[in-house]
Amino acid sequence: MKTECSLVRDLLPLYVEDMVSAETAQYVKSHLAECSECQAELDSLKEGEGLTAIEKKPTANTEDAKPFKTIMKRMNRQFYSIAYAALIFLIFLGFGWTGGENLMYNSMIMPVVGIFGYYVFRWKAIYKVPILLLIIDTFVFLFKLVDLDLYSAFLWTVIYSIFVFVGITIAFLLHFAFRKEKN
Ligand SMILES: [Zn+2]
The missing domain is CATH 1.10.1240 (Methyltransferase, Methionine Synthase (B12-binding Domains); Chain A, domain 1)
Structure with missing residues (x-):
């Protein structure tokens, strides 16, 4: 995992709760636009499950929803x-x-x-x-x-x-x- 990715992932929970500054939000947003893995992490966070895309089991999909x-x-x-x-x-x-x-x-x-x-x-x-x-x-x-x-x-x-x-x-x-x- 790139340094940038791990940094963004640390920020994601705060980003989801809208608790980061405008600059940080902008930074996270521009990274998400380029990085599908972090985007997937964000999606799973939004669904209330803190699992990464790799850890996620295919059968967990309905649970996540x-x-x-x-x-x-x-x-x-x-x-x-x-x-x-x-x-x-x-x-x-x-x-x-x-x-x-x-x-x-x-x-x-x-x-x-x-x-x-x-x-x-x-x-x-x-x-x-x-x-x-x-x-x-x-x-x-x-x-x-x-x-x-x-x-x-x-x-x-x-x-x-x-x-x-x-x-x-x-x-x-x-x-x-x-x-x-x-x-
Ligand atoms: Zn990333």
């Missing part, structure tokens, strides 16, 4: 929360616009609500999103955030649900198409 999957899951969960928050926000926005001159924008917002809904709930969005609509609609109605009578408030929930179904259908078809492409 586990920490990576955990990170992906954690990231996914964050995206779920963001999508969920966006979902609630858009429904509130939509109902806020009901009865106003922005009402027509709901024909775009509600399908987006459906897409987020599918992302968060998958097929269960079909009933969970309308339930959310109903809850938020009731809230908006009870606190008189918009000027609607009970009948039209309920009617809008039904109409918005139809737009939401369109969004869910679009999201489902996209999801299905992407999955096919991956396989």
